Amino acid sequence: MLDVANIDLSYGASRCLRGVSVRAEPGKVTAVLGRNGVGKSSLLRAIMGLERVQSGRITWEGRDVTSFPPSERARAGIGYVPQGREIFPFLTVQENLETALAAAPRGSKVSAEVFDLFPILRQFLRRRGGDLSGGQQQQLAIARALCARPRLLILDEPTEGIQPSVIKDIARVIRHLSRDRGMAVVLVEQYYDFARDLADSIAVMVRGxxxxxxxAGALDEAAVRRLLTV
Ligand SMILES: Nc1ncnc2c1ncn2[C@@H]1O[C@H](COP(=O)(O)OP(=O)(O)OP(=O)(O)O)[C@@H](O)[C@H]1O
Ligand SMILES: [Mg+2]
Known part of the structure; x- marks a missing residue:
């Protein structure tokens, strides 16, 4: 289980996260919702170790990882799909996938499973990442994270700027990873309908x-929508 307990994060003098607590369990999807600038990406970056928290604790599978650098968190089984995808535009699809192997057990290869999940990537193996469509790049970013065989997958707005058919494919994959593979998933979203269809639990952030x-089933939907639109 991932247990983010009461974390604070500031950028200089400006406080970005205030006492944030979130949990993610194997086989479940935890959705983190919120409007622009409320601190969703900062929370994920803190979970990945890309931002240092000033207080609070992050525990993963019973280990306190609060002071682990990102590389160690990746080796501990945390996979990260950043907002805006951040694939390498000048590397091929194959090479993009291989960059994830640094965090995988020695001798690992790109697993055939990612091509079963995202068949389009097999077809475009030798194409440069930058020449893929936005939706294909998002699929590549998720596939890349999966190559390190994470047990926790954190995704930052995977539906941002993506057409409905690809959004459906991504939803299917996230559901498969959590339900069938027992992965713990933290999904940051602004697209409420997408998150609601997938989420077992939901946290809505407002100003840090x-x-x-x-x-998910117990929350007042109107109250959630109010916090997302006001
Ligand atoms: N590196 C940084 N230095 C200073 N301030 C930052 C930095 N990164 C984010 N912020 C600020 O922290 C706040 C939260 O940003 P964050 O990116 O976490 O929000 P978000 O919820 O992911 O927003 P969006 O939905 O637009 O992606 C914003 O006010 C942002 O300007
Ligand atoms: Mg963000």
Whole structure:
């Protein structure tokens, strides 16, 4: 289980996360929702170790990883799909996937499974990442994270700027990874309908704090929507 407990994060004098707590369990999807600038990406970056928290604790599979650098968190089984995808535009699809192997056990190869999940990538193996469509790049970014065989997958707005058919493919993959493969998933989203269809639990952030949280079925949908649109 991932247990983010009461973390604070500041950028210089400006406080970005205030006492944020979030959990993610194997086989479950935890959605983190919120409007622009509330701190969703900062939370994921803190989970990945790309930002240092000033206080609070991040525990993964019973280990306190709060002071682990990103590379060690990746080796501990945390996979990260950043906002805006951040694939390498001048590397081929194959090479993009291989960059993830640094965090995988020695001798690992790009697993055939990612091509079963995203068949389009097999077809475009030798194409440069930058020549893929936005939706294909998002699929590549998720596939790349999976190559390190994570047990926790954190995704930052995977539907941003993506057409509906690809959004459906991504939803299918996330559901498969959590339900069938037992992966723990933290999904940051602004697209509520997408998150609601996938999420077991939901946390809604407002200005650096978790304003509302609970089991997906138990939350007042109107209240969630208000926090996302006001
Ligand atoms: N490296 C940084 N230095 C200073 N301020 C930052 C930095 N990164 C983010 N911020 C600020 O922290 C706040 C939260 O940003 P963050 O990117 O976490 O929000 P977000 O919820 O992911 O937004 P969006 O939905 O637009 O992606 C914003 O006010 C942002 O300007
Ligand atoms: Mg963001």
């Amino acid at each position: 704090e978790v304003a509302l949280a609970g089991a």
